[in-house]
Amino acid sequence: MNTRVRFAPSPTGPLHIGGVRTALYNYLFAKKNNGTFLLRIEDTDQTRFVEGAEAYIVEAFKWLGLTFDEGVGIGGAHGPYRQSERKALYKPYAEQLVRDGWAYYAFDTAEELDAKRKEAEAEKKTFQYDANTRMGMVNSLTLPAEEVTRRLESGDHYVIRFKYPDNVDIHVHDLIRGEVVINSSLLDDKVLYKSDGMPTYHLANIVDDHLMEISHVIRGEEWLPFAPLHVMRYKAFGWDAPQFAPLPLLLKPDGNGKLSKRDGDRLGFPVFPLQWHDPKSGETSSGYRESGYLPDAVINMLALLGWNPGNDQEMMTLDELIELFSIDKISKAGAKFSLDKAKWFNHEYILQKSADELYPHFAKILADKGISTEESYIKSVIDLIKERLNFLGDFWDQASYFFVAPTEYDPQALKKRWKEGTGEKLRAIDSILTSIQPFDKMQAHDAVMKHIQDNELNMGQVLNSLRIALVGTAKGPELFTIIELLGVDEVVRRVERAIGVIEAGQ
RNA sequence: GGCGAGUUCGUCUAGUUGGCCCAGGACGUCAGGUUUUCAUCCUGAAGAUCAGGAGUUCGAAUCUCCUACUCGCUACCA
Secondary structure, three states, rough: OOOOOOOOOOOOOOOOOOHHHHHHHHHHHHHHHOOOEEEEEEOOOHOOOOHHHHHHHHHHHHHHHHOEEOOOOOEEOOOOEEEEHHHHHHHHHHHHHHHOOEEEEEEEOHHHHHHOOOOOOOOOOOOOOOOOOHHHEEEOOOOOOHHHHHHHHOOOEEEEEEEOOOOOEEEEEOOOOOOEEHHHHOOOOOOOEOOOOOOHHHHHHHHHHHHHOOOOOEEEEHHHHHHHHHHHHHHHHHOOOOOEEEOOOEOOOOOOEEEHHHHHHHHHOOEEEEOOOOOOOEEEEEEOOOOOOHHHHHHHHHHHEEEEEOOOOOOOHHHHHHHHHOOOHHHOOOOEEEEEHHHHHHHHHHOOOHHHHHHHHHHHHHHOOOOOOEEEEEEHHHHHHHHHHOOHHHHHHHHHHHOOOOOOOOOOHHHHHOOOOOHHHHHHHHHHHOOOOOOOOHHHHHHHHHHHHHHHOOOHHHHHHHHHHHHHOOOOHHHHHHHHHHHHHHHHHHHHHHHHHHHHOO
């Protein structure tokens, strides 16, 4: 049997990072088994449809480099892949279930059901539409046949509910947790077909997974309670059920509970792959891409949240992940998202990238600042400072002085490193640098060191004050490399400017 | 409330059939080293009585039972 898996999001908003991980595991599993990875859009709830969500999902996967073999936007032999476009297809399946005694028509209104629930709540009980209560409700089980026909024909609103056989143990075997048993009398008669003519998840999902020949259902653990229900449904249709793999949840970094959109805003990390503007609320949520993460880093980090290769290896490319992935190494417990670890992964990936690969990102940052400089110069700067970056966006913070002379000088550093007479000492260094024609870094270094020794100067004092003049702070890469990149003329200009600004302020 | 699932350092986790685990790695933390500085990098340290209890066993993180806690589900949402 071919391995066919699907990622089936609802276009109700941006793709949550937990959803991305679910998709990733599906992808890895498919590729590992030379199978097919397909994208199906589950837009059966018209009330929750959000404009732009589907396009967002497609773009997010494009950025991440996860490609679908089949589905929305790609096509394939099992289309259409948008459930709203498959609408007409579901009703006959629901009706088949009614004919076979696995389902029934129900005419109860939302108000009536609400009232029942309220009533039960008052008695500290829960109302459930099930084997115990269905005979007291308005449905094709309790109404005379001609009344049912009349109602259906007159266009009364109705839903189709699944009818569980009474008191049967349902066994569900899943790939992560093994066997789970539940008794059917505990389950409620889920609506399969809604009064608006759309199927619910519980029908559409089963029908589509069957029609699309899905072999493995890898989805979030929040679906675990529905597994017995779905298994029963496959049985009702007489179909073979796919294998289930309920993935542990992604938890918020502090406290407990599912990672939610709000946690990102609150704790300062993205919960979405791409930035998202909510068309309704007008709110903007940050994305990994815009926050300066590299897609491979996000993939690697996500892969390890709930799975591991069984050894100590942590840095893995997509191909390596595919090679090493296996469902039985997926953990059972939820994993807390860690910003520190995410940061570390990103740093490692930036380190691995060449200046050529990094160049487009940083050239864009510079262009946005209105700076255009030679590509080779920018690449030299990249090679020098990439090891100091956690995020692509740190570039300006760490390297701005290579493009714009500092106008402010860190007071703390000044206090420690800039004493009386410092200006004159720097001018002396300037003339040494200027005298070296053509400029040579090693030669300059040796000459300056000799000068410091000969005049019994304090090396830390001199070099750090020069650094402050050039950079604005007492931080940064090796000083003579900075001088070399900046050029001696610019060094002299910056020293003079620093002397002017600093000694005027003293 | 009901049902289900989960529970190893602060966090992610290793720990396949009980002994090589008084529990290993990584992130983070701390301390040294490297550096004119900061960051990187290198070295090292602290950090889990394996949720708790009771059993089985010569021997349990690994098996059994009980308890606790946490999470998930409990819609004509997915």
